[in-house]
Amino acid sequence: MLQYTIRRLFSLIPVMCIVSIIVFMIIHLTPGNPAHLILGEDASEESIKQLEEQLGLDQPIVMQYVNWVKDIVTGDFGQSVYSSEPVLDIILGRLGPTFSITIVSIIMILVISIPIAIAAVWKRNTLIDPLFISISLLGVSIPEFWFAMLLVLGFAVSIPLFPVAGYIPMADGIFQWLYHLILPSFVLAAVEIGLVARMLRDGMLESVNQDYIRTARAKGVKESIVLMKHVFSNALIPTTTVIGAMVAGLLGGTVIIETMFTIPGMGQLLVDSIYRRDYPIIQGVILFIAVVYVIVNLLVDLLYTFLDPRIRYD
Known part of the structure; x- marks a missing residue:
């Protein structure tokens, strides 16, 4: 290893x-x-x-x-043309909001997509399977900016349950921090929920009729245990690959969401720098996102050995 x-x-x-x-x-x-x-x-x-x-x-x-x-x-990304501040310091100062949205979005994706996929496989011979998958795939078909506008109009303007825009750091209170992140994070998550649920469902369906699964059923193991212990674990490898690419994609996808919800993250920094033609910051942000994407893919490859003991790179 x-x-x-x-x-x-x-x-x-x-x-x-x-x-x-x-x-x-x-x-x-x-x-x-x-x-x-x-x-x-x-x-x-x-x-x-x-x-x-x-x-x-x-x-x-x-x-x-x-x-x-x-x-x-040497760690010198240059200086901002607009503010004369070091580019690296500006990027690091914007990491908190972007990573916050990404983390909350990933949690939402896993909490929603995994039960949907398991329920679809468990009830695979009923109407629940196509119903769940159809609902989960709606997010893939809806543009992010349009879905964000609907959520803002519905749950921030018409029914003022959430703030329209803004960001509160976690240091000022974890509940206020999460309260301001629910809407933007759900917009990002909705696009990926269907993809993760579909990938996990397809992987589980490939394993559900394998010989070792029939053997487990013949031994009297409950269907719920068979699905969770054997079928679900074997479907994690391709799903983990999708989730790894999704994590890096979420960092880049925050550009639209941070701009719409006025969140001072890297996405909004990139948009503002493009308007100002602040080329050192544009280069730094794009390069930083690329580095994160490459590192995440490396971590996903290393994670395979923990998910499947049969995989050995050495």
Whole structure:
């Protein structure tokens, strides 16, 4: 396991190099002079030249990339053009709201999708199976922004059960923190509940008629124990893969939700930086999300050995 982990960590280096090149080129190959776009049409040539020197835009494109990567390796993501604060400090200051929404969304997904999948398999020969799956898949078909507007109009305006917008840190009270996260987290969760429930259900249906399951039933084991101990555990491997990709996807999916609910997370930071043309922050946020995505995939691969003892990487 240790050797495999070390190999995987080294294999992340070329992946992150490719990701860094893509992020860098997206920003620096956009039409127009970045310094001119940041300062506006009325900016003087002197101020544009000064900003180019500050951002290193006066150097060849290859040297710009090399210097940017060297700074990132040392933990220097540059400074914000808008506020002159270190980019890394700004990103770390926005992690709390984004991770809060992601964690609450994951809990909602697991709490709702797992019972739906188990009930669908348990009652697989009745109308409950297609009914549950049809309801769970509604979230996949509904656009996030439209669903968020419906929830706000229904449960924050017409029936004022939840706040319309805003965020309260956990340090100010866990109940207020959770109270402000329920609506935005449920919007994110609704999109993924159907996918996780469907994947878990399909995995369980593949195992429910296997020989070892028939043997367990022949020994008199209760159906509920068979489903939970044998069928459910064997369906966790493909479901865990989906959940791993979903975790990283939720971090990127908070862009719309944080903007709509006025939550000061990384999503709103990215949108504000795009409007301000704050290129160092845009690069830093995109690269940070990519790093999280790669690390989550590595952790999912390592988690397989705990879910299935038959898997051994060494």
